[in-house]
Amino acid sequence: DAGITQSPRHKVTETGTPVTLRCHQTENHRYMYWYRQDPGHGLRLIHYSYGVKDTDKGEVSDGYSVSRSKTEDFLLTLESATSSQTSVYFCAVLGSYNEQFFGPGTRLTVL
């Protein structure tokens, strides 16, 4: 499982509140990614990081920000949650042979 944990695993919040999801990895991977999964869309990239303090946008980055102050942690923040951000969020890391390994996911519900 590439030593990836995500927290929290489940969260219910209200529209307009800030939310931070955490991805933690123990194997010193340089690249980390945040995806969201919605029915019929597969997974879509939100943001990714190619090193400490180095991040870039993915295809669905509006309404999300990220931070990476340490190699092992990659945080995803919803500044003001909306119902359209109800989804399952997955963190991933890039392995040694160009494959991505995924965390267990966080199910977020915005009421």
Next chain:
Amino acid sequence: AQSVTQLGSHVSVSEGALVLLRCNYSSSVPPYLFWYVQYPNQGLQLLLKYTTGATLVKGINGFEAEFKKSETSFHLTKPSAHMSDAAEYFCAVSEAAGNKLTFGGGTRVLVKP
């Protein structure tokens, strides 16, 4: 921009029958291709990948896929379905090492006894 199309959002097969999941992609450069499987309420697990070399790739759990450049396809097969193969399967492509993955919409496989 890359895109990945998986034909059929749901596939039903009988136990012991062939499993065939179709994936077509668009990419302007030679791609890296992946198949992932997702069991209920779990993350994605890598089944197999194509980066370079042999175009027929074998993965875990008896699955294999063939990269056909002329057809821009990377279809996934398993000769004999097992009940434990019931899951959702995702095809994905990236254009460079370390680059972001573009996923297809997924195909949910139901295995009938």
